[in-house]
Amino acid sequence: MSARKIPAPAVNAEVKPFFDAAGEGKLLVKRCAACAEFHHYPRTVCPHCFSGRTEWREAKGAGTIYSYSVLRRGVPAPYCIAYVTLEEGVTMLTNIVDCDLDSVRIGQKVREVFKPTDGGPPVPMFTRV
Numbered sequence: 481m482s483a484r485k486i487p488a489p490a491v492n493a494e495v496k497p498f499f500d501a502a503g504e505g506k507l508l509v510k511r512c513a514a515c516a517e518f519h520h521y522p523r524t525v526c527p528h529c530f531s532g533r534t535e536w537r538e539a540k541g542a543g544t545i546y547s548y549s550v551l552r553r554g555v556p557a558p559y560c561i562a563y564v565t566l567e568e569g570v571t572m573l574t575n576i577v578d579c580d581l582d583s584v585r586i587g588q589k590v591r592e593v594f595k596p597t598d599g600g601p602p603v604p605m606f607t608r609v
């Protein structure tokens with residue numbers, strides 16, 4: 481099985497701190513100072529209450545697989561795309577990596593890992609604990 485090249489994410493000013501932190505091995509999520517809710521993907525304006533008082537917080541990096549799909553056909557190497565719900569309560573679209581893809585199940589506990597991309601910053605992904 482050949483390694484899969486991960487495309488570089490599109491980085492704009494709104495998400496640059498997220499990817500800068502990923503480069504340091506930290507997973508950031510946004511929390512709203514007005515309503516105290518977390519959200520992801522990072523936004524300047526809170527999607528819950530529309531406040532502009534959003535702050536970066538470092539996530540624990542632990543989560544649970546909410547849903548997943550293993551892609552095997554038409555790709556250079558099989559990979560697992562998944563929704564992972566972090567302990568902070570937000571759900572991220574991500575990949576499950578560094579484990580037997582046949583063993584992946586909904587509800588499994590996962591932890592963050594950071595994977596290099598093709599010419600861009602590393603991206604947070606998850607592996608089984």
Ligand SMILES: [Zn+2]
Binds near residue numbers: 526
């Ligand atoms: Zn809010």
